[in-house]
Amino acid sequence: MSGAWGTSHASGTQARFAVYYAPSYASAWWQAGCAWLGRDAQTGDDCVRPQPPGLTRPLAALTDAPRRYGWHGTLVAPFSPGADIRQDDVLDAVRAWALTQQRFALPVEAATLGDFVALRPADAHGDARMREVAASALQALDTLRARPSAADVARRLAAPLSERQRALLLEWGYPYVFDEFRFHMTLSNSLADAAERTTLLAWWRQRTPELGPLAIDQAALFVEPAPGEPFMLWQRLPFRGEACRE
Structure with a gap:
């Protein structure tokens, strides 16, 4: 299933790609996450947000950073394709990898x-x-990405990283991979106010049991059309095997 960012976009643009996990479009998990962030990254539509009781600020003020990226969990962080890599090359490679999972x-x-x-x-x-x-995704798709510029590497090395993370950054273009990777789906900005974190956490701890386990049954190829623009879900790419329960 494809999203609002179409295949008519030419290669050679400033678009970046990312391989994410996203719940299936018809699932309660997709609807809940998109409503929380106020945006459906597949259609581009705005969504009506809930307002957890006890918040003194609108939920939008606490979630604008993850809203830009859309409802997802990262598998391969955003990357620019190599000079000779077309968008269809990216799509074909991610589709082929997904069918191994x-x-x-x-x-x-x-x-x-x-x-x-x-x-x-x-x-x-x-x-x-x-x-x-x-x-598996990172290794299978590594040949698609352009190597980061010296300026990009210097910017990331300026952050507080361990020696292991610095080594991963230099080899793989991102410090939080392999043993440093922790799967998560972001629900908020960085929040200094502990009371706000507690309020959001309580809302989701009540909601999560109702939604049940996530069905890890597909990858989602997201696109950032130009620097700073919202990421769009371009293609959903199924894993192999029988559908699992959500």
């Missing part, structure tokens, strides 16, 4: 990750399975 159900929980609120795997087994999926 087996579907499974992932129990999740809401948690605070530093100053953020996010969904994450509910146990170590789920965390390890998602790390395997992301590592």
